[in-house]
Every structure is written in structure tokens, then in C-alpha cells.
Amino acid sequence: MSTNCGNPITETDAMMPRRCKFDRSKMCIKCKENRGNIVVRHAVYCKVCFVLMLNQKFKRSLEPTINPVPDGPRKKSLSPLGNLVIAFSGGLGSTVLLDLVHRGYISSRKPRQDGDISTSRKDPKNEMVWKEVRVCYVEVCGAFPGMRDRTDDVRRVVESYDGFEFVPMRVEDAFDERWWESVGGRPVEGQLGVDVMNEDLILSPSSNPTSPLSTLHIYLSSLPAPTAIPSTLQTLTRLLLLHTSRSTNSSHLVLGTCLTSLSISLISLVAQGGGFNIKEEVQEEWCLGKVVVKEDKGKEGRTVRIVRPLKDIGMKECEMYAWWSDLEVVGQETWPGAPQGIGGITKDFIIGLEKDYPSTVSTIARTCGKLAPKDVPAGICILCNRPSQGQVKAWKDRISIRSLSSSPLPSTSPAQPSLAPYLCYMCHTTLTSKSSKKPNSAVSTEKGDGVESKVEVPVPQWVGARITAMGREVMKDELKEFLLVDEDD
């Protein structure tokens, strides 16, 4: 995009010279026989070679992550420690992913005979790699009144393939104790609430038990900015998928994030303060309530590996694959409020920038792939379950004065437990960063003098459970000299 108002007739450098879409000829660069049908980054492919190339890219990305020790030789036997969960949203990426998984690992293979998958040394080309494959869909229509429920459309697409078990979920399940118990969660004694008007995020018992759907509405409408809603829904969806994967003894959770979506989510993550988790945005090992260390890798049933096998495939390539394979893309409903979200703004920006700078998307992914967290994680964020740097509040207080007191007293006492110390920067900011515009009605709790009153927001089930568990850990620590057997183990 030029900032000049140059006249192309009189100024020769006012217009960029038009570049040819392909480098040499219109013939396919692979088979060199057929006329090309698609240009992928200046390389011409025919339809047959394009599909083969896409399959190769997909396998090259997925297979090194299947064995417990990642990045091992691909040609060796593929022996995952558990089952597979495919996250399906109905969008383009996950539709292509579903088809590629089915063609590559289900329809072309026999069911797995060996019960003990960890010791299997069977030829991976003949037998299914994962014993069970589930397709999980999280319906978010509950978050927005009037939004269409697409579970049946998604079910139809999933059931058109054999070998998949369909697992539908709803985003409000995050607040449903029945769902929590169904995925093996320890029951939470009473609902906990958090005061989002106080940056320390003071916790207290929630007074009014409501249905999961009402609780979700209270949670979303209490967020301090509209931008927090899409981020929150993304976090809730991710955790619902992870807990489901764990409860189904799945070692792998695959997402349909293509190269374009990955670049958008990386920039969006950076824009929301999540730079510490750049690595996790590309590939992640998740273990309930703890940071995954090297020793945990390869231990059965302990970790879920989140893989994005389409991370080297652009959106245009996915579109062509879906078109040529005649795949039905259910599509995603537009989330009201999504365009105001950081992710929506980033998406518009990156897609626009890609027109002038076609290598932007791959450059972002490649650059972020070279980055690593600066510090060792201080723990796991209680809300998003990703490694956290800690000291979030201290950093924020250091760079901005929020009180005139020279030695501010801690705003929480031992009697007032706070959520803030257990959150990562991104989650803390999502729960506290206010919009520049007027707050929405649910959060507008200012008294006449401008002082904001308490707003109690219920927390997701896994947060409540972790806080309860931490309370037990503190008690256990005090009693450790007297306990002979650890009941929790």
C-alpha cells in the first residue's frame, strides 16, 4: 500500500511492477506432465500432485509427534500412548483435518488388534495408529442468545465418516458439575465467585447457585471489556477439549489450525500479553495442574499432546483441498462481539496485510517458532492451565501507579483468598483490563461517587476444584508429620 498519491502515468515508480503468479511454466512442478491447477507460493501443481503434496505436509507435521518421545524418526512404528481426539468446529481447517485423518489413519487401515498399544510394534501402514478416535465439538450458541445451534449439522458431517465417535459438548459445561464429574473431576464443595472489580480478584463463596447456562451468561456479561468475551470462550473451549481428552485416555488432541490461523493466533496471543506461551500456541503438552517436564513425556495417561498438523498448510490450500474433495464445510456462526475481539482485529489485519506482503503469514509462524520463554515457569495458570511466569500483579504495579500510597498495604488478607497470584498475565488481563468505551450494563456497578462496587463472578469448575485442592494441600502441609497414608494419591 503506497502512502503517496503518485500518478502512474507521469511517475514511473508510483506503481509496483506486477509480478507473475508463477515462476517458470504453467506445468506441474511435481509430475511435469499435467497442466497446473493451483499456484502455491509461486509453485505450480496439478490437482493430483497438490493433494499428494498436502497429504505429505500433513503427515510430516503430525507423525513426528505421535510417539511418546516427540520428533523421533518418522519411519519407525507409530505407537501413541493413548487415543486420539479431533477438535472439530465445523470450520474449514477442522473439516480438512477430519478428512485427512480419516483417509490417512482410519479408512486405509485395519482396526488395531493389540490391546497393549504401548508395546505394539505392528506395521503402522496396515493397522490403525490410535485404537479409538473421537471427534469433539463444543457448541457456543449458549453464550449468545439467538445464535443457531449447529450440533446436528456437525453430527451429520462427522457421522458421514466411519470410525469416529462423536462427542458433542456445550461451552456452558465449563460451569456444570455433572460434566466435571463425568470427566473425572473431584466434586467442588459449593460454587466459588471472584470479584472482577478488584484487580486482586478476591474469591468468595458464590451465594446464588444457578444453572450452567445462567452462570455462563453471568460470567461473560461481567467481563470488563467486549474483547474479553472471544478470548474467554476460546479458553473455556480449549479446557473442555483437554479435560475430555484426558478422561478418554487420549494422548493426542489434534486441532485444525492452518498456517494462516496459526499466525493470526500467535499475533493475537502477543497482543494479549501471552508472549510467555508462544511455544504452547504451536505445540503443547498438557498435564492436569502441573507444568509438563521432560520426565513426564512418555508416561502413559499423564499428558495430552496438542498438535496442529495443518500448521504448514495455508488457508488457500485448505480451501482448494475442501473444494476438490467435495467436503461439506458447516461453517462457524459469527460470534456477536467477535469483530471487537483482539483475535478478530488481528485476523482482519493479517488477511489484509497478506495481500501486499504474501510471505507475512509464514514469516510470523517461522519467527515465533524461534522464540522461547525467558524464564522458567513459576507454575500453571489456574484458569487456562498454561505455564505462567508469575508475579503478574507485581509487574503491573511496577510500571503503573494505581494508588497514591507510597507503601500500599496488601489489599487482601489471609481471610480473603485472591485468584490473581494463580493466573497468568493474559488471563489476569482478560479478567481486569477495561474497555476504553463505557462498560456494559452488567459491569456498570459504579455508585454515584464513582467508586466501583463488588461484582461476583462464578468461576469454571476446574478453577473451583483446584482452589479446593490447594486448600487441602495447605492443610496437608500442616498435617504432614501426622499423616501416614496420603488419601489423595
Place this chain on the structure above:
Amino acid sequence: MPRLCALCSAQRPILKRPKTGQQICKTCFFHVFETEVHNTITEAKLFQPGDRVAIGASGGKDSTVLAHVMKMLNDRYNYGLELFLLSIDEGITGYRDDSLETVKQNQKEYDLPLKILSYNELYGWTMDSIVEAVGRKNNCTFCGVFRRQALDRGAAMLGVDHIVTGHNADDVAETVLMNIMRGDIARLGRCTAICTQGEDTIKRSKPFKYTYEKEIVMYAYFKRLTYFSTECIYSPDAYRGHARSFLKLLEAARPSAIIDIIHSGEACEVGEEATKELKERKICKRCGYIASNDLCKACTLLEGLERGMANAGITDRGRKQLEASGPTPDGLRTIPFFQMNTDTPLDSASSTPIPGQTVDARIPAVVHVTAG
């Protein structure tokens, strides 16, 4: 009941801080603005008593407020710094000549010695003549590379230990985004550092690293500071322009986005594998300035200009063309040899603005080489 300042709870608020969302009064705004800059300086241990510090002054809002705040904090907290104003005259008619008038006015108001160093004196080219030679495309590359060296050379002439610049939180966030989007790993690794110093460079720091551009404008407005507010007449760097407009959209949606991006930049670093790919720092064989290759970027750009191959320092093809066209001819203008610590710095009095000021005679502005 009328709304009260979120900090003092006594006065009527007159502004909403973008960084915290708090509505505060003018007195509290001045207090938090100045104290936050002071906290940034002291926590990063930027200065030692007795340090000679040059404030990079362009006459724009950031450097004007920086000069005001540095002078005030130095007096208020007894930093014990010897402050100078250092300006670079890029030679842009109708832009820099006007903004330098503002710097000269600031010099009188704050009673600080001022040194002005021009591209013409140092490189034998003004930006006007560069644009005439290369067109508007890529001219920001010349300006950026030449300015960085010019600041270091001006600082060396003043014998200062440290340069402070008016880069604010918006600039830092914008740079983080831009470096990720164009894959500049080397710059990404250092762009969030508050202070950068190599063995062969003068220490540089950004006391406004956590200060929002909006708050700098508010401060200048409420303090009635004089600054020059026109954009450069040559097209702004297109890529930075994209990053800037994206950042503005993010900020409009969530004001904390600027500080969130800085936090992201601080939280990650270049991984071990990628560090190995980074080029080692060298010394330019021609001018003694830091370089990644045998010649520093400024010498390459200057040679390209002198030999009528302006793309030599911009594209690989241009560099190859320059190499293929034979050795550097005799009599070509080059940049004076760089010495970081001059033993006898310029006397403060002699560096005050003089009409038609010329560069210090100890370092000739333009020298002629006889060999390639």
C-alpha cells in the same frame, strides 16, 4: 454526587488514563506521569551520578517532554547528571529545519547545551538529495541507518556516556509487532530492552518505555510545552505504518494492548538454536562503527549513493551489482572513522547552538579515501 479522582479522591477527574483506565485529576496525572518515569529510571539503574547524558532531541512531542522531564527529575531527585541536547539535522527542507527551531527554543527554556550534527556534515548528503537520487521508496532505510550512527557520533563528540531517546510504549509495542511480522529475530531480541549497550556502542535507553504516547501528548498539553507536530514530509516507512495502524486498532479495542505487547516481548527471547543463526558483531573496516559485515550498513548505503547504485545497501541483488562493478574507486566520500570515547569532549559552552554550526574540527566531516 460528582465523580472524584480515583487516586486522591479529592478533586474532579479531568482525564482517563489509558494505561490503567482510572479517571484522575491534573495534579495526580503530573505526579503519576513523572513518578513512573522516575521509577523506570531507578529500577533499571539507568544512570550513575556524574554521568554525561545526551537527550536525543528532534523537537517532536516525545523528545520535548523527555527533555522537560529529565531536567526536572535530575533536579528533583539529585541524579547528578550533566544533560545535553543532541539533535540530528537530516536535511529535510520544510520539516527538520522547522523542528530544529523548536529544539533551539527548548534549549533556551531548559538551559541545556545543544549539539546539532547534520547528515550533510557527516555523510555529504542531505535527505533531500538522497530522495532526489533514490526516490521516495526506501528513503526511510537511509534515514534510519544514518540517524543511528549520527546520534552515536554526536554523542562521541560531546563525550557523553549515555543517550536517552523519547521512544515510548507505543513505539516499543509497534516494533515488537513489526519485528515478528517481518522475521527480524535479531531486533526482536533487543527491542524491549530498556537499555542497550554493546562493547563498541554508546549506552542508549528509553525512559518512556512504559509511557503511553497519549499520556505524553496529554502531559505536553497540560504543561503547555512547545513542540513541533508535523509528520515527516517524505512518506513514512510503509511497513511501520501498517504496524502502527494495527496497534491503534488494538488500543481502541483494549487500551492495555500496548503494555500487553511489551509484556509479551519481555516474556520471550530468541531460542538457543536461532541465536546460533545470528550474525556476529564486527567492526566496519572503513569507518570503525559496529557492523554485521565487513562494511557497516551506513558505509554500504553511502557507497551505493556515491556510485549511483542506491539499492546496494537495500537488496541482495543491489549488493551483488555493487560487488560486480569492481573495487571502490578512489576519491569516494566516506564516513569519518568512529571513536566511541573521545578523550577531550567538547566543552559544553562550545556546543551551544551557533548559527551555521559546523562539526568538531577533530573529526573531519567528510574525508576522502584513496584506496578501495
